[in-house]
Amino acid sequence: xxxxxxxxxxxxxxxxxxxxxxxxxxxxxxxxxxxxxxxxxxxxxxxxxxxxxxxxxxxxxxxxxxxxxxxxxxxxxxxxxxxxxxxxxxxxxxxxxxxxxxxxxxxxxxxxxxxxxxxxxxxxxxxxxxxxxxxxxxxxxxxxxxxxxxxxxxxxxxxxxxxxxxxxxxxxxxxxxxxxxxxxxxxxxxxxxxxxxxxxxxxxxxxxxxxxxxxxxxxxxxxxxxxxxxxxxxxxxxxxxxxxxxxxxxxx
Numbered sequence: 013x014x015x016x017x018x019x020x021x022x023x024x025x026x027x028x029x030x031x032x033x034x035x036x037x038x039x040x041x042x043x044x045x046x047x048x049x050x051x052x053x054x055x056x057x058x059x060x061x062x063x064x065x066x067x068x069x070x071x072x073x074x075x076x077x078x079x080x081x082x083x084x085x086x087x088x089x090x091x092x093x094x095x096x097x098x099x100x101x102x103x104x105x106x107x108x109x110x111x112x113x114x115x116x117x118x119x120x121x122x123x124x125x126x127x128x129x130x131x132x133x134x135x136x137x138x139x140x141x142x143x144x145x146x147x148x149x150x151x152x153x154x155x156x157x158x159x160x161x162x163x164x165x166x167x168x169x170x171x172x173x174x175x176x177x178x179x180x181x182x183x184x185x186x187x188x189x190x191x192x193x194x195x196x197x198x199x200x201x202x203x204x205x206x207x208x209x210x211x212x213x214x215x216x217x218x219x220x221x222x223x224x225x226x227x228x229x230x231x232x233x234x235x236x237x238x239x240x241x242x243x244x245x246x247x248x249x250x251x252x253x254x255x256x257x258x259x260x261x262x263x264x
Contacts, residue, residue, distance in 0.1 A: 013210040019052045027065055027215050031222015033162075034069050034187070035076065036180065036230035037242055046159050055109060059159050060203035063191060064212040065219050066159070070188035072223040077181035082174060085182055088144035089151070089168070090189045093161070096152025097190065101197035104157075110260040112157045116150075117253030120163035123170075124247040137171050144168055155190050156197065160253070166246055176238045180230060 014020075026048035049058035100107070147168035155161030165186060169179060198204060233241065 013207060013214060014053070016052065019049070019211075022048050022051050023061075023211075023215055024218060027062075027218040028222045028225070030062070030066070031069050031219055032226040032229065033245070034066075034073055034184065035223035035226025036228075036233075037226065037238075037245060055158065056203070057208060060198065060205075060208045061212045061215070062159060063194060063198060063203075064209065065215055066187070066191050067195075068216055068219040069223050070184065070191055072220045073184035074188055076223065076227045077177070077184050080177050080181035081185045082178055082182045085139055085144065085169065085172075086185055086189075088139060088141055089148035089165070089186055092145040092148030093152030093155070093186070093190050094193050096149035096154075097156045097193050097197065099149075100153045100156030101200070104197075104201060107157060109158055110257040112154055113160065113253045114257035114261075116154050116160050116163050117250045117255075117257060119167065120246050120250030121254065123163070123167045124243055124250060127243045128247070139172070140168075151186075152190055152193075155187070156194055161187065161190060163246055163249060163253075166242065170239070170242060170246075173239070176230070176235050 026045045029048070030045040045062055046055055046058045049061070053061075147164045151161035151164035154164060165183065169182065172179075174182070230238070
């Protein structure tokens with residue numbers, strides 16, 4: 013188990029932020045979890061510690077949003093995400109995390125800019141197998157590499173303007189499936205060692221607290237401010253990803 017108090021100073025708020033985001037805002041701000049923990053440990057170890065915690069959060073989220081999800085979208089997204097995870101596993105030794113972060117960050121910022129500048133199409137687009145297949149695959153890949161599946165998922169789902177509870181419930185079910193599919197590859201890569209698992213166990217009591225705080229905030233915020241908050245989250249995450257990637261590449 014990690015005993016460094018500075019690790020827990022970063023990990024405790026990280027886990028709570030991830031839980032609040034997953035429980036109330038479809039994982040948007042949750043992408044900050046790994047970077048926060050990576051202030052003290054390596055990003056790869058942070059991702060490995062977070063995965064068992066994410067799985068527990070998913071169970072709590074599934075209970076909170078039971079029967080409130082869009083199955084037709086999930087039928088498109090989940091198989092595509094599985095392909096993305098497989099690609100991530102097969103290319104794990106070749107892909108640099110900062111390159112993935114840079115691409116996801118640029119996509120997130122371009123997507124958010126379209127909203128903030130008012131360049132919105134009339135009417136909400138419906139489900140699309142080509143678009144959902146592409147963005148689902150990207151979400152699976154980036155989630156496997158750095159738990160960064162939120163922005164690609166949102167690029168596909170946010171424009172549909174679903175009822176906010178249906179939108180978050182769909183996110184909960186999608187990332188539950190994604191996180192389950194990620195377990196065998198993480199095992200094969202040796203990420204679940206004793207240190208990481210015991211550290212995750214210590215942090216797990218925070219998981220339901222974060223999720224339920226997110227659920228409560230979700231029900232307190234009206235529809236229009238909710239979507240603006242989601243787009244704000246995409247913007248902040250995009251900035252963070254681009255900054256981290258650029259800093260890493262300059263330092264390297």
